[in-house]
Amino acid sequence: MKRSSAPTLLDVARRAGVSTATVSRALNDPALVTDSTRELVLRAVDQLGYTPHFGGRALVSNRFDTIGAVIPTMDNAIFARGLQAFQETLSDAGVTLLVASSGYDAARELQQIRTLVGRGTDGLMLIGMARPAESYAFLDRRRIPYVLTWNYRCDRKECFVGFDNRQAARAMAHKVIEHGHRRIAMIAGITAGNDRASDRVDGVRAALEEAGMSGRRMPIVEETYSLSGGRRALAALLERRPRPTAVICGNDVLAVGAISEAKALGLRVPDDVSITGFDDIELSEVTEPRLTTVHVPHRRMGEAAARALLAMRDGTTDRQGIELEASVVERESLGAPS
Amino acid sequence: MKRSSAPTLLDVARRAGVSTATVSRALNDPALVTDSTRELVLRAVDQLGYTPHFGGRALVSNRFDTIGAVIPTMDNAIFARGLQAFQETLSDAGVTLLVASSGYDAARELQQIRTLVGRGTDGLMLIGMARPAESYAFLDRRRIPYVLTWNYRCDRKECFVGFDNRQAARAMAHKVIEHGHRRIAMIAGITAGNDRASDRVDGVRAALEEAGMSGRRMPIVEETYSLSGGRRALAALLERRPRPTAVICGNDVLAVGAISEAKALGLRVPDDVSITGFDDIELSEVTEPRLTTVHVPHRRMGEAAARALLAMRDGTTDRQGIELEASVVERESLGAPS
């Protein structure tokens, strides 16, 4: 019992007693046909429940009205939030969103890029810049418009829509130093293949150097994006002698894990140890104490990325970077050293 | 000067010195060609950076290898998590994911469903069951396979992949009663047009009735999915006399907001007031005290939904519900009344 396939333009044409060309015109550019024939066509369309076949249309027009995004994972709230804004902006422009995830794996990312491009995308949103030359080569050869987000580098030609992770981390470190801390340690995300994570480390190191300390010798632990990672890392850092008085974390999840470990160890935050985050996700407002962190404009970033992509697709704009602000928001987890 | 568009099968064929048919075979069913010609083809593909044109393929095969999801919003961590698992499962099957969001608005959901269907989807994942008959009518007429998730009803014919919100909430309420509470209140999500939220309310009411209390008279406040909503709601509930000794929340975000308000009011949780959640998101493990909540298998739900859809598309299975377990996880925010 093979399902009757969907009605085609020809079916509509026959029913309305006109040619397929007329139907196509009545649907795509109504001004080109008389009111009466349009009426006829529309009724036939309605009766048959006709919808244009996407494949046929894409084949001839070579436009897909589709834009893709490859992100590490939606499990991470910051990407989910950015993606939501991205999708909304696209939807308002009549474009649908294709989503793929890389799981922070460059090879998998390239594979997903290939799939999306093959599936027909008018543009692509990617996270960060650390990826093999092969991936860029593919993108360039296929001449697919793409934007890189979640980071910003003034020295790169690619179209970045994001904020300067290095500068933001540097600002946070300066703030910590301002509070009088000298024994500063860091819990970073995994930096391999992740420019956001490594830029944040670089920023903190730069700030230490600027204040006359050694960035190179700063105690640092890398951990995966998880509460337990933050807990483990803090425990390890606190074994050090002299003990750090402030721990700068590469993201909020690590920071919250660190806070919970500090409390479990009987330490007061920030009196015994200061802890800072990065991202400003919801989590950071419900910890006790609330987290001093870097606010990242995830939604605005997603919107801006969508708009940039749309403009590139329409040829309105050439690729051109957009830098957004990420600034320190002071709450209670950073204080003076005891 | 816009000459080179994407390379086609013909380009590859010419470069490899074979026919287009051979290229197609080498790519889709490698066993059908000799090793040497396959080698030739693959090299040409690689040199040209060829990717199959989706439109052409969809046109002839009438398969899109695309499945869509319409969710309220990715901002909500529970949907993001489920969607991630959904996407991964799809990707493993060579299917890409189209995402649209409804913002909890039924009209907008239908519009998005229309877009996705018109765009060519082999199936659709939707959240919950509360939507106008019009939406179901459209789906049925277009004969699009779809699954309803995040809820489960044994009395409905649609394919549900989810858990029974009502029963889970009922179990939680029974647990609260077991701890000795008699003055129980509830902070619910907005129930209008949201069957998950209203089923949770129903479940709690049922449990109260079963324990000889009035479900109808239970103090209840509805609030939007936000920390501040939880705060507001708890403040309002605590004005009541006699004051409730336990507050059951419709989700974790509301519960965490409620906890933070309780503490701000100088109340101890659970000594002065017990608070429970629903969802078991990451947030629930970092509050002080940790949240007693209902664990929902978001990832497994996303996976199961994807598999069900894939099976329906392939005609392997007819629509058939899949019920998952959601069970109470006891932590520290629920105690005995003082």
Added chain:
DNA sequence: TTGTACGCGTTATCAG
């Protein structure tokens, strides 16, 4: 204003 006819890139059928 409307119809005819072709081509878009791919897969499938049928010969060789």
Added chain:
DNA sequence: CTGATAACGCGTACAA
């Protein structure tokens, strides 16, 4: 095992 060729559904010159 491989090649020629006919669909697939649609948009659009071009002709009427």
